[in-house]
Amino acid sequence: MKIRYDREGDVLDILVRDAQIHHAEDYGQVIINYDEESRVVEIEILEASR
Numbered sequence: 001m002k003i004r005y006d007r008e009g010d011v012l013d014i015l016v017r018d019a020q021i022h023h024a025e026d027y028g029q030v031i032i033n034y035d036e037e038s039r040v041v042e043i044e045i046l047e048a049s050r
Contacts, residue, residue, distance in 0.1 A: 005048065012048035016040050 002015040019041045021033040033042040 010047050010049050012045040014043040014045075016042060 004013045004015070005011070006013065017035075017039065019035040019039070021041050022036045024031055024033045029046045031044040031046070032040060033044070035041050
């Protein structure tokens with residue numbers, strides 16, 4: 001697992017597994033990216049400093 005924060009975009013990015021993203025679901029300020037088998041690949045939190 002890797003965690004990165006982009007200050008310019010104010011985005012917190014949590015990389016759960018190293019896989020290609022197949023699809024994503026948007027829950028407002030949280031975007032969850034999934035692989036082909038619907039396993040979580042990455043979680044993005046927009047406006048993370050709030």
